[in-house]
Amino acid sequence: MPNNKLLEHLNPKQQEAVEHIAGPLLIIAGAGSGKTRVITYRLVYLLANNVPGWNILAVTFTNKAAEEMRVRVDKLLREIFPGTYTAPPLLSTFHSFCVRVLRQDIEQIGFKRGFVIYDENDSLSLIKQCLRELNLDEKKTRPKEALYIIDKAKDDLLDAESYQIYAHTSHNDVRQIAAEIYRRYQKKLKDNNALDFGDLIMLTVHLWRSCPEVLQRYQERFRYVLVDEYQDTNHAQYILTKMLTQKFQNICVVGDEDQSIYMFRGADIRNILDFEKDNKNCKVIKLEQNYRSTRHILETAQKVISHNKDRKSKELWTANKKGDPVDFYEVVNEIEEASFVAGSIRRLVKEDVRPLEIAVFYRTNAQSRVMEDALRREQLPYMVIGGMRFYERREVKDILAYLRVLVNPQDSVHLKRIINVPNRGIGKTSLEMIEKYAAEQEIGLPEALQQLDLIAGLQDRAKKNLRGFRQQLQNWSAARINLSTSELAAKIIEESHYIKELEADPQEASERIANVKELISAIKEFEEQSKDKSLETYLEQVALISDLDSWQQEKNYVTLMTLHLAKGLEFNYVFMTGLEEGLLPHANSLATQIEREEERRLCYVGMTRAKRRLVITSAAERRVNGVRRWNIPSRFIAEAELIEREIEKPFVENTEMTPEARHQIPESGFKKNQRIGHEVFGAGRIIEVSGSGEDQKIIVDFNSGVRKKLLVKAANLKVL
């Protein structure tokens, strides 16, 4: 009975995918083909056929995808089994699944269970330390490059020793240096009791390889495994999945090679292209009916992607109506492009389209600025996703660093971050002395802090301050027992006088203080929602979170994001901007066929996000890194067989200063205390002037309460 109910909302192919219970299954899910629906139905179908939720694992790449799936499974379960409780499957990201495994058994491979997770910046600071110790010049050996090589190695399951052998046999200087850095870097991670993202996967495989009984436990438990976005798995994740499912072979992978856009992050498209070869008796189901887009949009996207050689044959079709043709406009420059898009959005909104139905995509984050300005001018609500993430803000990282040091006393990276924040008079020299001492004694920074008296040359004042700091840390550590995470954070902010430190910079203070408060709210929210409210769990969750996770389609604003972040989402109205040679495809991705094909997939992903209307723009001239560049329309325009449309009305309003307004600016520039008006921020008073002529900058207190630093020549100001 529940079976029929489950299957009746699905097309025949989808039904087939849902009904396949045992043995390997590959679902090629074209864009908009109801992938999430199939996955949730399949999970519930398994439960309905007496597979315990306990035995099922579904792996996604993002928290957001996992959360969405969780909600949908839950809802469907309540429909199918009203009034009864059925244990749901475990829905997890690769990384959080691995953290779970490692927290349990990592001691078997010589690590401590209480490890913390380092993000890219944490890793970079360790790399820089390694470079210094190896006397390598940061300009010759770039930390980012070294980290990239190490990351790649981990994605390929090469640990430091294996990589060293590989580097040695390949007689490649760069690799040999990288191998040396890798070794040191791993040692430092271990000394800090930390793992990076790559370690989470690699060490899980390592653990399973060296402890078959642990692997067996997981094989026995997770007899049914499903992996979403399989085209984005790297080699390590591929091996991990393979090991886990070796015994029962109930592996279902879902993906679309045409939407593989993370090869640059180590994803290996071969994993999905070769899945059939790898699993002999594997069943393949192609979902080719698109439920999302109009025929015009789908056909245009198909035309583009058909130029890729490295793909399986797949022909998407839709029963949806034809809709409007895809629009293509060529504009003079990025400013007009932004005004045009903003103007179009204004018209849509006037026609009662809600802003939440609209998205603007671009290739690079830098493109968002101009677009934001235009939307602000039109007074349209918008939200930029990505770019500077909340948890990457300085003040947020500072507070978290305090918490991390309390949880993991071995953490030198974060201890170093806060040792002089707020200012305790521990300057560069003092810090260097302590670090030198630590290096000599072969101990960590935290341990060195316990031996202040033994450090030669350290100023008495510095010693005194450090003792105070040490005492504070101890007090907070002791206070942990009686306080919740949010209370502890509040106590630290209070007692360290962190807010006072922020107030020293009047321009940034209000925003930064707001972020600190926001952090406290975030911790409180965590405490309300999470079962395990411990500080450790909070920090772990923060380490594995992304900006996209906070995005909600329900909020009524226009969404601005990169094409990469758009994957998996859909909007009624989509504007794709900057379709120019050099931007999309990006100049840095033109070298190889592989890269060019990934750019094309990126374009395809963007196009297939649109449900009703797709508008594409390209600018003849654009400012890139401060210099004007002339570009020709993207090759994808021709491939899509798009015809340029004329812009009907001039959308450019107010982008140039009128001669009248220009006259109002005094020859000598602006003066302190002068009252001025700004298009967006309104009226305000100048509180500080710096620079002169073209470079003149002013700081203004606006009546609305915000304080801004503005470049006079760019701000389009009026004298009041």
Add this chain to the structure above:
DNA sequence: TTTTGATAACTTTTT
């Protein structure tokens, strides 16, 4: 020790 000015970098980035 702290502030400042010069210098280079800059594609995308689920975790």
Add this chain to the structure above:
DNA sequence: GTTATCAAAA
């Protein structure tokens, strides 16, 4: 054009 980073000046 913006931003992070580092050496030199205050």
